[in-house]
Amino acid sequence: MQSKQKISIALFSFTSCEGCVMETLNLFNEKFFELxxxxxFRHARVLKQKNSLESIDIAFVxxxxxxxxxxxxxxxxxxxxxxxxxIGGCGINGWPSTQRNNFEEQKKQEFGELIARFNQLQFIQxxxxxxxVDKLIQGCPIKREEFERTLxxxxxxxxxx
Amino acid sequence: MHSFDITLDExxxxxxxAGLEVKVTDxxxxxxxxxxxxxxxxxxxxAIGKKYHELPQLFSRICGTCSPAHLLCSIEAIEHAFxxxxxxxxxxxxxxxxxxxxxxDHGMHLYYFCLPDIFNKESILEFEGELHKWIHDSxxxxxxxxxxxxxxxxxxxxxxxxxxxxxxxxxxxxxxxQITLLLESIREKALQLCAVFEKPLREIENETDFVAxxxxxxxxxxxxxxxxxxxxxxxxxxxxxLDEFVIPYSNAEEFEFEGKNYTVGAVSRxxxxxxxLNQRTKKDCSDYLKHFPSNNPFxxxxxQAIEIVQCIDNSIEIIENFEEKTEETKTIEAIESxxxxxxxxxxxxxxxxxxxxxxxxxxxxxxxxxxxxxxKSIEKSIKTLLPSLLELEKPEIESELEKTIRxxxxxxxxxTHFLKVNWQ
Numbered sequence: 001m002q003s004k005q006k007i008s009i010a011l012f013s014f015t016s017c018e019g020c021v022m023e024t025l026n027l028f029n030e031k032f033f034e035l036x037x038x039x040x041f042r043h044a045r046v047l048k049q050k051n052s053l054e055s056i057d058i059a060f061v062x063x064x065x066x067x068x069x070x071x072x073x074x075x076x077x078x079x080x081x082x083x084x085x086x087i088g089g090c091g092i093n094g095w096p097s098t099q100r101n102n103f104e105e106q107k108k109q110e111f112g113e114l115i116a117r118f119n120q121l122q123f124i125q126x127x128x129x130x131x132x133v134d135k136l137i138q139g140c141p142i143k144r145e146e147f148e149r150t151l152x153x154x155x156x157x158x159x160x161x
Numbered sequence: 162m163h164s165f166d167i168t169l170d171e172x173x174x175x176x177x178x179a180g181l182e183v184k185v186t187d188x189x190x191x192x193x194x195x196x197x198x199x200x201x202x203x204x205x206x207x208a209i210g211k212k213y214h215e216l217p218q219l220f221s222r223i224c225g226t227c228s229p230a231h232l233l234c235s236i237e238a239i240e241h242a243f244x245x246x247x248x249x250x251x252x253x254x255x256x257x258x259x260x261x262x263x264x265x266d267h268g269m270h271l272y273y274f275c276l277p278d279i280f281n282k283e284s285i286l287e288f289e290g291e292l293h294k295w296i297h298d299s300x301x302x303x304x305x306x307x308x309x310x311x312x313x314x315x316x317x318x319x320x321x322x323x324x325x326x327x328x329x330x331x332x333x334x335x336x337x338x339q340i341t342l343l344l345e346s347i348r349e350k351a352l353q354l355c356a357v358f359e360k361p362l363r364e365i366e367n368e369t370d371f372v373a374x375x376x377x378x379x380x381x382x383x384x385x386x387x388x389x390x391x392x393x394x395x396x397x398x399x400x401x402x403l404d405e406f407v408i409p410y411s412n413a414e415e416f417e418f419e420g421k422n423y424t425v426g427a428v429s430r431x432x433x434x435x436x437x438l439n440q441r442t443k444k445d446c447s448d449y450l451k452h453f454p455s456n457n458p459f460x461x462x463x464x465q466a467i468e469i470v471q472c473i474d475n476s477i478e479i480i481e482n483f484e485e486k487t488e489e490t491k492t493i494e495a496i497e498s499x500x501x502x503x504x505x506x507x508x509x510x511x512x513x514x515x516x517x518x519x520x521x522x523x524x525x526x527x528x529x530x531x532x533x534x535x536x537k538s539i540e541k542s543i544k545t546l547l548p549s550l551l552e553l554e555k556p557e558i559e560s561e562l563e564k565t566i567r568x569x570x571x572x573x574x575x576x577t578h579f580l581k582v583n584w585q
Contacts, residue, residue, distance in 0.1 A: 015200030017574045018177060019225025019318045025269060026317065029304040032296055036286055047273060048284040049173045049563075066200030096222050097200070099207040107206060120201060141225065141318045 007057045007155050010043035012077060014063030014070045015097045015124065019141040020088035021046055021062055027144040038155075056081040058154055060147075062088045064097035066124040078131040083154055086127040087147070089140035098124040163188050163551040165558075172563050174274040174284075176226055177573025181562060183543065190547045193540045195566070197532075197573050208526040213239050213495060213517060214325060216526075220513075221319045223528070224575040226269065228319050229262045229310065230506030231528075231575075233382065238513040239325050241397075242500025243493060243521075250486050251327040253479050256380045257313045257337075258323060259504075260472035260479075263381075264306025264347075265317055266507045267427070267465040270570045271354060272299035275462050278362060278564050295357075298350040302469065305343040309476065312336055326491035337480040344473045351473055355449045355466040361459035362564055365549075367542045369456065370421050371429040372534075374505045379430070379437040379471055381505035387433055388418060389454070396503040399512055403529065416534045424538040425509025425531050426570065427464035428455060438467075439474035446470055458542045459568045495521025506531055508572050530575040539569050 013021050025046070028035060043051040043059075059081035065071050078084055090097040100111070101123050115122070127133055135154065137146050169181040177197075184192035204223050208216055220235040221228040233255055240247060247255070273285050276295055282288060288296055307317045312332050315321030322330045375393075376384035386394040386402075394402055404417045417423070432454035435443075443450065446467050452460055495517060502513040509531025516525040542565055550558045 013178075015202060017222050017225040017228070019222070019228065022225040022269075023318050025273070026265075026303070026307050029300045029307060032300055036296075041284075041286055045171055045173050045178075046176075047174065047286060049277075049560075050283050051173070064200070070200065096204070096207065096219065097202050100201070100203045103203070103206065111203075111206075115201075118201065124200070140222070141316075 006040040007158060008040045008042040010056045010059045012061045015066040016063030016090040023141040023144050024147050027148055053080055057158055058083045060085050060087050061127055062091050064090045064094055064124045064126055065130050066121055067119050071130060074130055083134045085135040086133045087137045087142050091127040092136050092138060094126050167559060169559060172566055175567055175571055179573045190544050193543045195536050195539050205526045205528055208523045211523050213521045224572055225318055226266050227506045227572055227575060229258050230504060230511055232320055232323055234502040234504045234511050234513045236325050237502030238500040238515045242498040242515060242517055243496055245326055245491060247327060248488055253483060254313050254328055255382055257476055257479055258310055259381045260476045261306045261309030263468055263472045263507055265303050267469050268303040268306060271465055274567055279357060302347050302350055305347050309340050312340060326493055327488060334483055334485045337483055341477050341480050344477050348473050351469045352445055355446060358463045358466050359449055361457055363459050365546050366456045367458050367538060367545060369538050370423040371432050372418050372423050372425055372510060373429045373433045374503060374510055375434050377437060379434055397501050414533055415537050422537045425534050426461055427468050428461040431464040431467060438471050441474045442471045461568050508532055508570050532571045532575055535569050539566055
């Protein structure tokens with residue numbers, strides 16, 4: 001009997017509180033073995049030391065994009081992932097990570113030098129504004145049940161292709 | 162002689178993103194820099210102009226894993242500003258919320274981040290055979306924490322029911338008693354977690370003071386700030402003792418207490434407050450408590466495991482004595498004021514100072530988070546450890562450095578919520 005190759009998934013966090021990934025870890029409290037036996041976690045810095053950004057089937061990405069480095073990384077993730085799913089308020093709508101975009105001019109000028117020094121972008125971007133996104137899971141944080149449902153649905157879709 | 166540069170871009174199995182730069186020349190440690198490199202989110206600045214009731218849910222989002230601590234500490238600062246006294250039921254529920262948070266959060270740090278180092282595995286995902294026991298334990302312990310938080314506050318991440326003045330929804334006693342059954346069922350697992358962390362990964366000594374809130378009952382909310390030098394400081398007066406320095410190469414700041422480097426977190430709390438632990442915890446953890454007071458940062462892991470037992474026992478007691486009451490929502494009247502909140506977040510002492518105008522609009526917010534207070538200790542510990550690592554191959558040195566940082570359980574989302582601006 002041929003063993004099926006596991007679907008590879010990845011978790012990424014950009015400018016955020018990491019709450020959506022934390023809530024995903026709460027799913028592990030209930031479904032650890034099911035997840036471990038069904039999926040290969042190819043890139044998950046919160047769980048693994050050795051991470052590979054190659055041929056990812058499903059990438060879950062949280063957080064807004066506030067530096068050139070984050071933008072480049074996100075583009076690489078897009079390039080190397082079949083499905084990219086943006087999760088959480090920060091990554092999809094911007095709040096609260098993009099709150100400095102809406103500061104008054106005077107406040108923005110106070111931070112101008114610091115923003116430049118730490119290579120932050122002039123305007124913090126959302127994930128859909130930066131790359132093509134295949135699915136969204138809204139929430140602040142997301143619900144772990146929705147993460148599970150989306151993961152299962154996407155797995156079935158991938159297995160059909 | 163040994164000379165090398167090590168740059169760790171993204172340290173794994175910690176909360177958030179951080180890097181490390183180390184330079185050793187001819188066996189001498191020339192540079193150790195912890196670089197907290199996350200994107201800036203400007204919470205203190207965003208708070209200005211907002212009405213007080215918007216602030217707890219805003220500040221909660223500084224950090225996903227310690228959100229209940231930020232929520233409750235900002236609530237405490239507002240209540241102190243407007244002279245609001247929470248009821249006993251409110252205080253009990255807040256204690257339960259933080260206890261549940263410790264189970265989930267210390268549980269994540271110990272089971273997911275640190276146990277792989279003990280068993281020489283790259284990840285908990287690699288645990289097979291006998292090691293499956295630890296996966297099962299992680300599920301039960303953390304799930305109990307999540308269930309307790311969800312019952313008391315609606316969610317474990319960015320809780321919903323806790324607000325200024327009290328709770329918008331309260332649990333029934335019989336619902337809490339169900340959680341007691343879960344707490345009793347995980348108690349033995351928590352003790353086994355203490356046992357597996359009893360022997361520290363390394364024997365090193367970090368010369369440092371310790372600071373923690375002493376609450377009388379080893380809860381995390383209200384008390385006096387105490388130090389390893391024997392000082393006792395009222396929460397309201399913390400600013401006279403805490404000095405802040407901006408670190409040029411990092412997105413965070415550095416702190417000194419009374420002019421000296423200090424450490425906060427579980428190891429600090431156990432060092433200073435172990436006499437306050439629950440009787441049951443003291444009895445069953447007596448062997449483990451013999452390791453304290455400790456200057457070894459790796460014993461922070463054992464201290465966290467003991468705190469899990471404490472939070473189990475403290476919660477069982479609170480629930481036993483809990484009196485279900487329907488309480489009226491408090492009327493809140495804003496006044497021109499400045500309020501200070503100090504609580505023990507999972508990783509250490511958290512400070513909030515909020516200033517309001519007469520309409521309750523925030524004019525200034527200052528937040529000092531535990532990991533920023535520990536960044537100097539982290540660097541010092543690495544400097545202390547490095548000479549003993551020089552004979553190793555580079556990947557091994559990197560691994561040992563990561564384990565050292567991990568022992569402090571740093572929370573990088575917290576550490577980078579803002580960029581400091583000089584107000585002069």
